[in-house]
Amino acid sequence: MIRLLLALVLALALQGVSEAHELRPGFLEIKQTGAETYDVRFKVPARGDMRLGLHVRLPADCTETKPARSERAGAAALEHLAVRCPGGLVDREVAIDGLSSTFTDVVVRVESEDESVQAARLTPDQPSFTVAAAPTWVDTARTYFLLGVEHILLGIDHLLFVLALLLLVRDVWMLVKVITAFTDAHSITLALAALGWAQIPQAPVEAVIALSIMFVAAEIIRQTGPESDFTKRAPWLVAFAFGLLHGLGFGGALKEIGLPQSDVPLALLTFNLGVEAGQLLFVFAVVGAGALVRRFLSLERPWLRTALGYGIGSMAAVWFVQRVALFL
Known part of the structure; x- marks a missing residue:
């Protein structure tokens, strides 16, 4: 049981070892x-x-x-x-x-x-x-909602970032604020990127997304000690800042898929709702798994949190190198 979350990280990493968005529609x-x-x-x-x-x-x-x-x-x-x-x-x-x-x-x-x-x-x-x-408009809404769910659940890098946030935050109320901040932030930049109002090359965005995962993983490792700093006191600000970045990744994917020009607001809204639904499914799954493990073993052992941090950070480092190599 103590290896449950480690196995989750390993499964995600193996699935996305060469490309975190391999399954593009x-x-x-x-x-x-x-x-x-x-x-x-x-x-x-x-x-x-x-x-x-x-x-x-x-x-x-x-x-x-x-x-x-x-x-x-x-x-x-x-x-x-x-x-x-x-x-x-x-x-x-x-x-x-x-x-x-x-x-x-x-x-x-x-x-x-x-x-x-x-x-x-x-x-x-x-x-x-x-x-x-x-x-009917229902066809468009259903199609783009399911695309949003699929994109987040197959976006291994985004899932690892959310997992890293969950490991960084231990207070339930703070966790709510962190998830809300991440959601609000990437909803903003998703719309800007999908509508073409934020013209940023996708390859550098994907590389910096990997770098953001490395940053949060490093914070997980560092905060196993007694020190307290801004990241530990206000992780929701970190989530908001990096959420803006991840939203550019979501928006770039949606722009690549294409928006129906006569139903842009509907497609954009339902895709974003699908992303949120998929993200919440993942959060509930991780929180539920953590609750089951805590029932039998303490998760407060520093080595376990450190091991998870190193696992997430190592995978992100591989992605960062691969993605930088694509545009150098």
Whole structure:
């Protein structure tokens, strides 16, 4: 039992050892340009010259009206198609071939001639969807909420930062203030980054996020002693400051996925709510695990807190070096 939290850190670290945001979703946008014509843009996650083996499957009678184009767009391959589908796409199926053999998702946005928008989230278990005649706002809200939950739960670096905050704070009321400060801060910068109002390159942001985890891990190790300083007295300020930074990471991911232009406020709100829901699930899981361990063993042993601090800090140091190497 005494190794429970150590095992949690190790599991998170092993899952994210090479890339904390490895499982990036694809993005498929289908825009109707005429009664039977569509522009199709498909963004596929890629690393280096390798891209995931994902391909759009339209109804069999759809034909290309222009040669397909491909280009690189950051850490993704971007494909453009112009097609004609006799009778249109309403009530017909669109699928992503190859999705069932991956661990990623694809966000779909379909915009009709009247500018109504349908949003969907395709998964390995459900790699296809039917184009609706009259999509509702509920589709968009559900899609972006689930994306928010998925992003935080697969964002191993963000989870380790939250875990480090939980280890740094021992008072329940202070823990509430710390989580609230972190939430408020990253909600602000998430919106600024996703809307394009804060133009900061994503690679340096990700590197500094790793550095923020190292800082909090160092505080965990240092504060096993009797000394008291500003970080120990006001950890909520530390959480707020670094929350602004982590929000840029969330917002950059959301911007890469894409926002439905006619439903930007709704998509932004529900994505953020999804992030908060996923974060709270993680906090409750860690607090619950800690309560179970305390029932049998004391967690106040300095070596245990120190070991967790070193584990978190070491993983963050690996990420920091990897991410700095990407833009040097």
